[in-house]
Amino acid sequence: EIVLTQSPGTLSLSPGERATLSCRASQSVSDNYLAWYQQKPGQAPRLLIYGASNRATGIPDRFSGSGSGTAFTLTISRLEPEDFAVYYCQQYGNSPAYSFGQGTKLEIK
């Protein structure tokens, strides 16, 4: 079973700053089957990044993903007010076939 651990649990930043969110896997994630989602209160998650580094349709270029193997990063280059939310990583691989990290809450400082 692959366990995804996200850090930090909470990140306090100001609009305009750069955000760096980490997702570490307990085993290597094959073929970079790693995605990132944004979730705002009362809403469904929204796909941001797939395949570790590919932006989903309509996602602004201030969002970028990187990493491979067991270490992945989501970077938001300049925070906009609408970016404050909870972010989850998700992998496809060993049983269970799909798992999510516990989430990082990005809050306004």
Place this chain on the structure above:
Amino acid sequence: QLQLQESGPGLVKPSETLSLTCSVSGYSINNGYYWGWIRQPPGKGLEWIGNLHHSGGSYYNPSVKSRVTMSLDTSKNEFSLEVRSVTAADTAVYYCARQSLSMRDFDYWGQGVLVTVSS
């Protein structure tokens, strides 16, 4: 435009069966992709429940596999979830989602439906 909409009872009694349906519009569920269910207990993170493909393949999270059945109805363009013998631990917002065949990400989600297990 692709849209998914969950429907079903918001309250289920312990030991009974939770049944939800996801209606898909703007895309045929026969045209590839996996179709899945994810749940989120109040104030907690996301848990994958299972997914299925129109060709007949289905995959379930081992944590719920013994209690879950998923099915597709291509004539209605919808898919369904049943969770048997529910307990309070099954209380959650349940989401249906489309899942890509290539990178296995969930690219379209329904708005979610809260199901509470309580007597």
